[in-house]
Each structure stands twice: as C-alpha cells, then as structure tokens.
Amino acid sequence: MTGRVASVNVGIVTEAAWAGDASGRSGIDKRPVEAPVFFRTDGLVGDFIGERSHHGGPDQAVYAYAGEDAAWWEADLGRAIRPGGFGENLTTHAVDVTGAVIGEQWAVGEVLLQVTKPRTPCTTFAGFWGVPDLIKRFTARATPGAYLRVVREGAVGVGDPIEIVHRPAHGVTLGEVFRALTLEPALLPRLLAADDLPEPVREKARRRLGESAG
Structure with a gap:
C-alpha cells in the first residue's frame, strides 16, 4: 500500500493564553515548507x-494526520483547515492512518518511520482552533492521527511516497488504542498484545484493567 506526503509542516513559536507550557508558548501551529526537511x-x-x-x-x-480526515473536519466545522492545522508534521494522502497497526513501519523519502501511538487531544489544541468542546468532539470522531518513531534518519519532502514496508501480526490498530483509552475500555486487553506500544501506554492499560478487576 503506497500513499504520499501531501505536506511537511514545522512549528513556529506561538505565544497565547491557551498555550500549554508555563511560559505560554506552543509549537502546535505547524506551517508547510517547500524544501525537504531532515527528520532526526x-x-x-x-x-x-x-x-x-x-x-x-x-x-x-x-x-502524522490524514488529509482525508482533515477534509471531514473541514466539512463538519464549515471552514478550511490548512496543512499543519492539526499540529501535524506530516499531512498524508491515501494512507489509512487510523487503521495503521502499532509498530508498522513506513518508508517515507529517505526515512523509515514506525507507528507508536495515537495523539490525545488537549486544551492547547482546543484553544488553537477556538473550539471549546473540541476535545469531546475529537474523541468521539476517533481519528486521532499517528505519532511515529524515526527508525532511520533522513530527508522528507512533499510528494514523497509513503510505503508500508512492515506490519506486525498482532493487528492492534491506532484507532483501537485510542478508543480503548477513551470511550471503549472493553478494548483494553487488546493493547497488551501490541509489543511495540510504548511502555507508558501499556502500563496505563494494565493499571486500568487491574482497577476494573478489583
């Protein structure tokens, strides 16, 4: 399965009352760049x-966030969302980001990336968009976008192909992880099958399963 990079986006410094850190600065405002960018x-x-x-x-x-999912939000909100508007570094085309399996690897330009976990919406995101109930709406939509690990460093540019070169057999998807941690706790046992899921997320799943058993 091969998609492509629709946009590569890097964050600028934004100072605002809604910004997440103590200094009131955030990098959520990502802007498209034309030249290839080096991924470390x-x-x-x-x-x-x-x-x-x-x-x-x-x-x-x-x-990474899928351009197709961004288009859904444009229609829902009735406004344009430029590439980088979700705080994403990679805007993808023809990639099933929500259906990506934890641990699967993407060859993108010179880079090899590995899917690690979904994004969790925060108040900074809601403030950036100016949509007070965005966390609730984003959670219900359950197309969270993917965080990725850089396995092999290199440059990525607009139009580069995105090829899935490895997919773990456990089959636990990004969407399942997101739903398990938010609205569908019955899915939590599935998360423990995903060896490539970051340990803090696996520990959270184990803790919640222990609490529900107790």
Whole structure:
C-alpha cells in the first residue's frame, strides 16, 4: 500500500493564553515548507516544540494526520483547515492512518518511520482552533492521527511516497488504542498484545484493567 506526503509542516513559536507550557508558548501551529526537511530521532529540524514534558521525544518524534480526515473536519466545522492545522508534521494522502497497526513501519523519502501511538487531544489544541468542546468532539470522531518513531534518519519532502514496508501480526490498530483509552475500555486487553506500544501506554492499560478487576 503506497500513499504520499501531501505536506511537511514545522512549528513556529506561538505565544497565547491557551498555550500549554508555563511560559505560554506552543509549537502546535505547524506551517508547510517547500524544501525537504531532515527528520532526526528526536524530531524535525526547525520544528519548535513547546511543552516537552508532553510533546516530542523518540516515541513522538513525528506526528502524522490524514488529509482525508482533515477534509471531514473541514466539512463538519464549515471552514478550511490548512496543512499543519492539526499540529501535524506530516499531512498524508491515501494512507489509512487510523487503521495503521502499532509498530508498522513506513518508508517515507529517505526515512523509515514506525507507528507508536495515537495523539490525545488537549486544551492547547482546543484553544488553537477556538473550539471549546473540541476535545469531546475529537474523541468521539476517533481519528486521532499517528505519532511515529524515526527508525532511520533522513530527508522528507512533499510528494514523497509513503510505503508500508512492515506490519506486525498482532493487528492492534491506532484507532483501537485510542478508543480503548477513551470511550471503549472493553478494548483494553487488546493493547497488551501490541509489543511495540510504548511502555507508558501499556502500563496505563494494565493499571486500568487491574482497577476494573478489583
């Protein structure tokens, strides 16, 4: 299955009352760039990340959102959303991001990426869009976008193909993880089958399963 990169987006410094970190600065406002961007294991060169306690790091080096899902939101909200409007580094075309399997690998330009976990909506996101109930609506829609690990560093540009080169047999999808952690706790046991799911997420699933059993 091959898609392509519709846009590569890097964050600028935004100062606002809704910004997440203590300094009131956020990198959620990602802007499309024309030239290829170098992807490192800790993120994109030139990408500002504000609240590093919750954003960035190897398991969240890249955030991807499907252009097809963005189009749904445009219709729902009745307004245009430019590439990067979800805070994503990669806007994809013809890639089933929500259906991606945890641990699957994407060859993108010179880079090899690995799907790690879904994005969890936050108040910064709601403030950036100016939609007070966005967290509730985003959760209900359950197309969260994918965080990815950079397995092989390199450059990525607009139009580069996105090819799924490995898909783990466990079959646990990004969408299942998101729904298990939000509105469908019955799915939590499935998460433990996904060995590539970051340990903090697996621990959260184990803790919730223990609480429900108790």
